[in-house]
Amino acid sequence: MELTDYRERFPILRDTTYLINHSLGAMPAAAEERVLEFTRMWRERGIRAWGEGWWEMSMTVGDQIGRIIGAPPGSTVMHQNVAIAEAIVVSCFRPVDPHRNRVVYEEGNFPSVRYLYQAQPELDVVVVADDQAIVEAIDERTLLVPITHVLFKTADIQDIEAIIRRAHEVGAHVVLDAYQSAGIVPLDVAALNVDFAVGGSVKWLCGGPGNGWLYVRPDLAEVLEPTFVGWQAHARPFGFEPELEYADGAARFLTGTPNVPALYAATAGYDLIEEIGIERIRENSVRQTQLLIDLCDEAGFEVGSPRDAARRGGTVTVGAPHFEAVHKELAERQILCDFRPDAGIRIGPHYFNTDSELEFAVAQIVEILESGAYERHLGAAARF
Numbered sequence: 001m002e003l004t005d006y007r008e009r010f011p012i013l014r015d016t017t018y019l020i021n022h023s024l025g026a027m028p029a030a031a032e033e034r035v036l037e038f039t040r041m042w043r044e045r046g047i048r049a050w051g052e053g054w055w056e057m058s059m060t061v062g063d064q065i066g067r068i069i070g071a072p073p074g075s076t077v078m079h080q081n082v083a084i085a086e087a088i089v090v091s092c093f094r095p096v097d098p099h100r101n102r103v104v105y106e107e108g109n110f111p112s113v114r115y116l117y118q119a120q121p122e123l124d125v126v127v128v129a130d131d132q133a134i135v136e137a138i139d140e141r142t143l144l145v146p147i148t149h150v151l152f153k154t155a156d157i158q159d160i161e162a163i164i165r166r167a168h169e170v171g172a173h174v175v176l177d178a179y180q181s182a183g184i185v186p187l188d189v190a191a192l193n194v195d196f197a198v199g200g201s202v203k204w205l206c207g208g209p210g211n212g213w214l215y216v217r218p219d220l221a222e223v224l225e226p227t228f229v230g231w232q233a234h235a236r237p238f239g240f241e242p243e244l245e246y247a248d249g250a251a252r253f254l255t256g257t258p259n260v261p262a263l264y265a266a267t268a269g270y271d272l273i274e275e276i277g278i279e280r281i282r283e284n285s286v287r288q289t290q291l292l293i294d295l296c297d298e299a300g301f302e303v304g305s306p307r308d309a310a311r312r313g314g315t316v317t318v319g320a321p322h323f324e325a326v327h328k329e330l331a332e333r334q335i336l337c338d339f340r341p342d343a344g345i346r347i348g349p350h351y352f353n354t355d356s357e358l359e360f361a362v363a364q365i366v367e368i369l370e371s372g373a374y375e376r377h378l379g380a381a382a383r384f
């Protein structure tokens with residue numbers, strides 16, 4: 001099957017040039033059927049639905065994420081978002097040892113990650129400029145190293161192996177945010193020997209909101225004791241026992257009642273990623289992001305993403321003049337992409353996009369600038 005044959009599975013591609021898969025991946029039509037299956041279960045099976053799959057979904061859906069990120073079964077659990085997943089990781093280290101209370105992270109981390117660590121009064125947060133500087137900043141005082149596989153602003157792939165190696169030398173733990181890589185850039189958390197990995201499904205996994213995930217290295221999952229817990233983390237949740245006894249493995253990193261409707265919606269996107277295979281998706285993505293770079297070069301636009309394919313994720317950041325206003329005009333023309341301050345327009349094609357859509361989008365940016373069509377949007381605020 002050709003990759004473009006998958007286009008018919010994504011209804012929004014009929015009406016738009018959908019190049020915003022780094023922000024909200026296109027919805028597979030099958031996601032709607034699965035949400036209807038959720039309501040059917042609720043309507044017809046009622047309370048019995050918990051025993052017919054609902055209760056275990058945080059783990060079973062987590063196992064499907066695990067297959068995509070190279071995690072063994074039973075090591076990945078579902079949560080609402082990255083902020084919660086990271087908060088659970090931090091909670092494992094409470095009370096914080098005052099001699100090992102440092103968090104070293106990169107300024108390119110996503111705000112959820114930055115804000116969460118900044119807000120913990122007992123942690124000493126050190127912010128550094130890039131992946132190289134992280135390695136240098138890690139020492140015996142370092143407790144956690146929250147890093148990002150692919151930076152959200154520039155799609156820069158980070159040298160995570162060197163960071164993990166250095167962190168482990170001094171007994172620190174690495175928390176890898178793989179939100180911008182899962183589903184588009186190959187990732188093998190087991191081979192990397194990373195301690196924790198987090199991400200979500202809104203973007204390249206095309207799984208929709210409410211489907212964050214947390215991987216914990218199996219040997220750590222046996223010994224760590226999260227202090228942010230709920231009854232799903234208990235060894236015998238239906239015993240309703242007064243004292244907490246942690247479940248084995250990743251289940252102890254669960255909290256309360258799972259987000260069942262979101263979990264139903266999520267798997268349609270994951271199924272397609274598994275069916276096509278991440279290597280094939282990456283090969284197409286490298287080719288298409290190179291095509292975008294070539295088109296930008298021809299048009300004379302600055303390219304903010306790495307030119308070296310080995311360092312480039314799935315998005316190309318285009319530093320076109322007046323990019324905020326140009327973005328607004330593109331949206332009115334049904335060309336969906338976004339922009340980030342100080343970065344430019346972000347264009348994120350996925351496996352179902354065609355080369356001619358990319359050519360069309362860049363040609364439209366050129367036309368919008370040349371014709372002055374962007375001028376009426378100058379000064380307008382946009383959020384997405």
Ligand SMILES: Cc1ncc(COP(=O)(O)O)c(C=O)c1O
Pocket residue numbers: 080081082083084110112148150151152177178179180199200212
């Ligand atoms: C790298 C990265 N991490 C995290 C997030 C989102 O964090 P949260 O799940 O807390 O909304 C995003 C984008 O929304 C992202 O690009």
